[in-house]
Amino acid sequence: MTRFFAVVERDLRKFVRNPVVMLMSILMPVLYLVILGNSFLGELKNLPLAVVKHDSGEYGERILERLHSMEGGPKRVIVYHAANEGEAMEGLKKGVFAATLIIPRNFSSDIAHGKTSELGLFLDNSEPVASEFLRAQAALALSAMRNDFIKIREEKAPMLRETELYKKIDYDQSLIPGVIIMAIFLGAMTTGVFNVVMDRFMGIEESYFLTPLTKMNIVTGLIVSGLFITTILALVVLAISSLIAGLYFWTTISFGAFIALLLVIALSTLSLQGLMFVILGRVDHPRIVGVLGGFLNVILFFPSGAIYPVESFPAWLKAFSRINPETYSVHAMRAILFKGADVYAVKQDLALLFVTAVVLISLATVVFKREL
Amino acid sequence: MRNMGREGFRQPMAYAIEIQGLVKKFKDLSALDGVSFSVEEGEFFGLLGPNGAGKTTLIRIITTLIRPTSGRAVVMGMDCSRNCAGVRKKIGVVPQALTSDLDLTGRENMDIYARFYDIPKKERRERIEYLLDMVGLRERAADLVATYSGGMRRRLELARALVNMPELFILDEPTLGLDPQSRRVVWEFLEKLMTEHKITTLLTTHYMEEAEALCDRVAIIDYGKIVALDTIEGLKKAVPEKDVVEIEFSEASEELLIDSLKAMSSITSVSIIGNALRISVEDGAGSITEILERVKAEGGKVRKAVVKNLTLEDVFIHFTGRPIREEEAKKVSFLLGAGIPRRWTR
Numbered sequence: 001m002t003r004f005f006a007v008v009e010r011d012l013r014k015f016v017r018n019p020v021v022m023l024m025s026i027l028m029p030v031l032y033l034v035i036l037g038n039s040f041l042g043e044l045k046n047l048p049l050a051v052v053k054h055d056s057g058e059y060g061e062r063i064l065e066r067l068h069s070m071e072g073g074p075k076r077v078i079v080y081h082a083a084n085e086g087e088a089m090e091g092l093k094k095g096v097f098a099a100t101l102i103i104p105r106n107f108s109s110d111i112a113h114g115k116t117s118e119l120g121l122f123l124d125n126s127e128p129v130a131s132e133f134l135r136a137q138a139a140l141a142l143s144a145m146r147n148d149f150i151k152i153r154e155e156k157a158p159m160l161r162e163t164e165l166y167k168k169i170d171y172d173q174s175l176i177p178g179v180i181i182m183a184i185f186l187g188a189m190t191t192g193v194f195n196v197v198m199d200r201f202m203g204i205e206e207s208y209f210l211t212p213l214t215k216m217n218i219v220t221g222l223i224v225s226g227l228f229i230t231t232i233l234a235l236v237v238l239a240i241s242s243l244i245a246g247l248y249f250w251t252t253i254s255f256g257a258f259i260a261l262l263l264v265i266a267l268s269t270l271s272l273q274g275l276m277f278v279i280l281g282r283v284d285h286p287r288i289v290g291v292l293g294g295f296l297n298v299i300l301f302f303p304s305g306a307i308y309p310v311e312s313f314p315a316w317l318k319a320f321s322r323i324n325p326e327t328y329s330v331h332a333m334r335a336i337l338f339k340g341a342d343v344y345a346v347k348q349d350l351a352l353l354f355v356t357a358v359v360l361i362s363l364a365t366v367v368f369k370r371e372l
Numbered sequence: 373m374r375n376m377g378r379e380g381f382r383q384p385m386a387y388a389i390e391i392q393g394l395v396k397k398f399k400d401l402s403a404l405d406g407v408s409f410s411v412e413e414g415e416f417f418g419l420l421g422p423n424g425a426g427k428t429t430l431i432r433i434i435t436t437l438i439r440p441t442s443g444r445a446v447v448m449g450m451d452c453s454r455n456c457a458g459v460r461k462k463i464g465v466v467p468q469a470l471t472s473d474l475d476l477t478g479r480e481n482m483d484i485y486a487r488f489y490d491i492p493k494k495e496r497r498e499r500i501e502y503l504l505d506m507v508g509l510r511e512r513a514a515d516l517v518a519t520y521s522g523g524m525r526r527r528l529e530l531a532r533a534l535v536n537m538p539e540l541f542i543l544d545e546p547t548l549g550l551d552p553q554s555r556r557v558v559w560e561f562l563e564k565l566m567t568e569h570k571i572t573t574l575l576t577t578h579y580m581e582e583a584e585a586l587c588d589r590v591a592i593i594d595y596g597k598i599v600a601l602d603t604i605e606g607l608k609k610a611v612p613e614k615d616v617v618e619i620e621f622s623e624a625s626e627e628l629l630i631d632s633l634k635a636m637s638s639i640t641s642v643s644i645i646g647n648a649l650r651i652s653v654e655d656g657a658g659s660i661t662e663i664l665e666r667v668k669a670e671g672g673k674v675r676k677a678v679v680k681n682l683t684l685e686d687v688f689i690h691f692t693g694r695p696i697r698e699e700e701a702k703k704v705s706f707l708l709g710a711g712i713p714r715r716w717t718r
Contacts, residue, residue, distance in 0.1 A: 006487035010473065013484075017475040017516070207471035207529075210435055211488035211536075212460045372437045 003213055007221025008228075011195055015229055021190055025233050026240070029183040033241045036307070037172040044133050050080045050088040050097040057108020059145060063119070064103075066141035077137055092124055099123045099134040169338055172245040176238070177333035178306025181326050183237035184265060185300065187230030188272035189293045192222050193280045193364075200284045209370060219365045223273045230269040231262070249337050256342035260350075261333065263343065267353035268329035274360025275325070281368050304330045328352050387446075388413050388540050388572040389434060394443035396429050396596075403429040404440070405596035411574060411589075416566055418587030419576040420688065426596040427576040428468055431544045434574070435465050448539055461489070464538030468545045470525050472517050478504065478528050479513040482535060489536040496535075503531035507561060523554025530561060541565070541573045547582060559585055580684040590684070592691050599691045608682050611690045614640060615656030616680040617663055620648045624672030632666045639663075648676075656681055 015022070051067065053060055070077045080097065082088035088100040102120035110117035121138050123131040196218075199205040208218070238261075242249055253261075279296075280289055303310070303317055304326035313321060321327045332349035335341035343350065389411040396404040404426045411417040419427050432438045434445050436456040445452040447459045472481045479500065486496040504510045507527040517525060526546065533541065543562075547555040563586065565571060577583055583590050584604055591601040600607055621629075629649070630642050638654045653659045656679040667674055689695055 002487050002490045006484050009487075010476070010484045013480060014473060014475045203467075203469040204471045204473065206437065206467045206469065207485075207532075208488060209437055210460060210463075210465045210467070211485065212457055212490070213488050214457075371439070372432060 003217045004221050004224075007213065007217055008225040011191070011222055011225035012228065014195070015191065015225070022233070025183065025186050025190060026236050028186060029179045029237045030240050030244070032182055033172065033175055033179045033244060036178075037175055037245070044130065045075055047077050047099075047130050047134055048080060048097045049077050049134055049137075050082045050091055050100040051103070052082045052085050052088050052100065053103045054105040055103045055107040057112075059108040059111050059117075060103045062145045063101075063141055066144050067101075067137075070137060070141070077134070089122065092122055095124065097124070098127060098130045099138070101138055169247075170245070173247040173338075174334075175307065176241055176245060176247060176337060177330045178301070178304070179241045180234055180238050180265070180333055181268065181304060181306060181329050182297075182301060183234045184230055184268050184329070185272060185297055185326075187233045188226060188269055188276055189289070189297075191226030191229050192273040193277040194286075194289055195222055196277075197280060197283050197286055197289050201286055206372060209372065215365055215368050215370045218370065219277060219361070219368050223270065223277065223361060223364075226273050227266060227269050230273075231265055234265045234269070247337065253336065253340045254342060257336050257340050260341065260343040260346055261336045263350055264329055264332045264336065264346065264353070267350060267357055268325065270357035271325040271329075271353050271360060274357055274364050277364030278360055278367065281364055300324055300326045303327070306330045325353060325356050386413070387411065388415070388448060389417075389574060390444075390446040391430075391434075392444045392446075394430065394433060394445060395441045396426075396433065396438070397441045402596050404433075404443075406443070407593070407596070407598055408443075409591055409598060409601055411572065414570045414572055416562075416573045416575070416586055416588045418583040418590040419574065419593055420578065420580075420583045420590050420684070421576070421593035422578055422692075425593045427578075427593060428544055429596075430593070431465075431542060431574075431576060435463060435542060436460055461536065462538060463540045463542055464533035464536060466526075466529050466533045466541075466543040466546050468548060470522070470529065472525055472529055472532065474518040475516060477514050477516055478509055478520070481517060481528060482513075482532055485532050486535045491536065499535060499537070503534055506564075507531045508557075521554075523550050523557065526550060526554065526558065527561070530558065534565075539572065541571050543573070543575045545576055545578070547577070547579065555579075555582075562586055580688070584684050592688060594692045600687070604684065607684070607687045611682060611687050613682060613686060613690070614652045614654055615682055617651040617653055617656050617660060618645075618648050618676075618678045618680070619651070619663065619667060619674060620676040621667055621672040621674050622647075624667065624670045629667060629670045629672060632670055633663065636662065636666070 049067070051064065053064060064079075067077065067079050071079050080091075082091065082100070085100075085102060088097065088102070091097045092100045100120075100122040102122070104118065104120065107117050107119070119138070119142060121135065123135060125131045196205070199208075250258075276296075279292065283289060283292075302308075303313065303321040303324055305321065306326070310318060310321050310327060328349040332341075332346040332353075335346050335349075339345075387410045389409075391410070392408050394404050394407040395402070407426070407430060419430065421427050429438070433440050434447060434452055436452050436459050439453050448462045450458040450462070452459050472478075473484075476484070482500040482504065483496065486500060491499070501510065504513050507530055509524060509528055509531065512520065512524065517528065520528065530543075530546065533543075546562075547558050550558065559582065562573070562575075566573065566586075575582075575586065587604065589601065589603050590607060591598050592607075593599070600610070602610065626644060626649075630644075633639055633642050633649075633651060636653075636659070638659050639651055640654070641652045643650050651663065653663075660677065660679055664674060664677060685695065
């Protein structure tokens with residue numbers, strides 16, 4: 001055990017002498033929360049819509065009223081009145097408008113005479129998110145007008161009554177499990193096997209290969225020091241991002257749930273450390289770690305369900321997400337943070353992460369080359 | 373530390389190192405091509421050879437870092453390929469590259485290294501202070517190694533390699549890249565270690581002065597083969613050339629002078645190169661006075677007299693046919709470039 005602890009202490013001492021890396025490992029996942037939280041999937045706002053109204057009748061006016069009412073309140077849409085089609089289409093092509101709605105001259109009279117009436121909607125579909133949204137808004141305006149028009153409905157449309165099971169979770173808060181797993185990934189990336197690669201690159205590994213240290217001492221020692229560092233980093237990141245997103249989980253979750261959270265963080269760290277050790281155990285240049293690290297981060301993070309539900313993936317990606325340890329971490333953290341789940345409730349995730357960690361670390365020890 | 377005397381380092385054993393028919397091939401290249409020799413207990417043994425001769429490969433096999441293609445290396449009666457753990461406990465190694473941790477202090481480097489050998493705390497502390505003192509680093513022991521000079525870092529690594537009180541001390545080019553002053557400090561340390569602790573030492577070098585100053589016996593290694601092995605005196609004797617005395621003179625008859633000098637029993641040949649006499653002689657330093665007297669007796673005026681002793685360099689040239697500092701161009705991988713450190717530095 002003396003040897004094992006010496007490996008752990010060497011690594012920890014070296015780590016604390018490098019506060020810049022420490023700070024960056026905390027800062028980056030938090031920045032990620034701020035940037036991702038504000039860059040997509042949040043509420044859409046201020047989308048510019050050009051309207052060209054040739055119709056002077058009642059129904060054209062109603063459509064316009066609907067659109068103006070959307071403009072107020074949440075400011076999803078800003079309605080611009082264009083003098084003619086030419087101006088509106090020009091603006092659309094230049095990207096000044098996200099869509100152009102044309103109300104033709106005989107729109108009201110066609111409706112009044114029971115003829116088929118049409119509105120023209122031109123969408124800048126190079127921006128799929130904005131154009132989809134405006135299409136839905138235009139359809140909404142049209143159907144609202146139609147409801148007014150058909151006074152007597154033959155049957156009532158079924159209504160949805162929604163019930164949210166858990167305390168209201170906004171988008172920023174829903175990203176927190178993803179932010180934590182990212183912090184864990186970064187921690188696992190810059191500790192553990194990375195130190196083997198650095199020592200090899202600098203030619204320092206030779207000196208401890210000369211001593212009675214075993215493979216097991218080296219691999220488990222580095223993983224345990226990495227576990228220690230990463231767990232602390234993940235908890236700091238959790239605290240900061242919860243404050244930013246306003247998720248005061250310490251007031252809502254039980255002590256048991258907090259223990260479960262710690263276990264998830266520790267087992268996720270061990271799984272990722274093991275995975276990195278298996279993949280990078282024989283690499284001798286830090287640049288390879290950089291390249292593979294960026295790649296691994298993307299292919300593990302996005303299919304983990306951290307930002308988009310796993311259920312919506314195509315079958316092949318779903319299969320991949322099923323063998324991705326981050327999927328289980330995110331699933332368990334979401335249950336703990338938002339539903340107050342305890343160890344028992346997330347036992348399946350914990351068991352899977354535990355098995356993954358044991359298998360990967362054992363494999364890493366076996367394939368580690370304790371020779372030059 | 374008193375218990376680090378002779379008995380601390382040494383145990384009676386016939387051979388500290390036995391090498392038999394060692395071959396190591398890297399792909400199509402033979403780094404070692406059938407090397408055999410033995411190093412006795414308490415001996416200071418030198419491996420002398422140019423860069424790329426196979427010295428580091430040999431050291432790495434002895435120190436259990438790589439496996440030989442064929443042949444056997446035995447240290448303290450233990451096979452280096454089979455009983456790696458046993459060998460590692462008995463040896464202390466200073467690798468060629470600087471291998472201490474830059475972001476640890478000198479003392480931390482020593483302490484963590486000692487714990488790799490499972491040395492109990494009290495013993496560890498005493499030994500580390502003793503060794504730091506011995507290499508003159510006690511005052512700087514609390515500073516990060518990153519602040520050390522190359523010479524200091526090397527001294528720290530010398531001390532670190534002794535932390536387990538090894539029975540065999542192995543140094544791979546310990547003074548490579550050091551300035552002359554640091555080199556002298558390392559030599560003094562090794563001499564002191566030899567006289568005070570009689571620890572068996574294997575040293576590789578391509579510095580002639582280093583081998584001459586320190587080694588009892590020297591093996592000359594070239595292209596993966598041992599081309600000569602003897603004491604330094606023995607090696608010098610094997611070379612037919614002798615010490616050379618060169619004398620520039622004027623105002624004397626060359627023929628008469630040559631005849632007069634040839635009459636001396638210690639002189640084997642006298643020739644004239646330009647306006648100087650080149651005299652091959654058994655003992656250059658011992659004969660110079662008589663040579664000068666004979667020149668004067670013939671009425672000659674000596675303008676310049678030089679005694680050139682036979683050096684290990686001459687011995688090396690004799691056995692390998694080239695001077696030691698002649699280096700061959702290194703090969704760099706086209707695919708990997710120079711960014712990947714050469715893992716098989718020989």
